[in-house]
């Protein structure tokens with residue numbers, strides 16, 4: 197029996213690209229003749245025609261599976277839903293906007309056949325991105341790799357990757373609410389390799405990520421993989437405490453020697469108050485980050501609810517779940 201490739205693609209308001217994606221991915225998958233395939237589109241609460249277009253595709257093609265979430269949960273949760281529903285022996289996770297070019301899928305499959313469980317698609321260049329985005333991405337990798345201990349995250353790898361069934365099953369066991377998929381795939385381990393590709397520009401539609409969401413995403417990524425910032429807070433706290441004690445000794449010395457410059461102390465006082473005030477705010481913020489995460493995780497909510505799951509793929513029958 198042929199093995200099955202499941203392509204998982206989350207879509208949020210992608211009416212301009214769904215169909216183009218479908219044709220392009222289908223033509224690629226048809227060339228890989230020794231595998232059967234499923235195209236699993238996850239609708240992440242789109243408010244445009246994405247759902248209608250997917251329904252049309254469902255009628256047209258038995259290879260389509262369609263998971264529709266009850267609202268917009270965000271890219272990471274959509275990825276989780278897609279991984280939960282993909283039936284393939286091997287899953288390829290990619291964005292629906294064709295920035296992740298399907299042309300390298302045969303190469304990925306080749307690596308899979310060599311025995312790799314995870315094949316990351318690494319962006320060769322980040323041309324077309326602003327220097328600020330490149331710079332912040334670089335900083336993020338530096339900070340992440342310096343603080344995340346044993347989990348080594350490859351650079352310039354997004355969500356585009358191939359994952360074997362056993363790695364998918366491992367990934368599915370990680371049910372945390374705050375998710376950072378590319379880190380989770382590293383965390384589960386298994387033999388991993390990467391292949392390079394040129395990331396294309398979006399074929400149509402707009403990116404859903406702006407600087408605010410990027411910054412939030414970076415904070416998510418860091419705080420879900422490391423408690424190092426708490427440690428840094430402690431270090432900085434200790435260092436500033438030592439400096440403060442030294443300064444106290446200096447002030448005390450001036451006081452007992454009756455140094456006239458003591459009256460000028462207002463500015464140094466202000467500096468110290470401001471410095472410690474801001475440090476406290478920063479550390480409170482860091483504590484708050486983690487406290488918030490503990491709060492969210494202890495709620496133990498399901499990651500998402502499904503509004504519709506239609507698949508004609510398996511056994512050629514339509515299965516509908518409404519909850």
Ligand code: UDP
Nearest residue numbers: 206207208240270271274291292403404405
């Ligand atoms: N996406 C999603 N839910 C969201 C935002 C984005 O499922 O809330 C999907 C989107 O449809 C696309 C992928 O995630 O398939 C990546 O989004 P986008 O292309 O906007 O990000 P970029 O490539 O600019 O980083």
Ligand code: MG
Nearest residue numbers: 291293295398
């Ligand atoms: Mg994109």
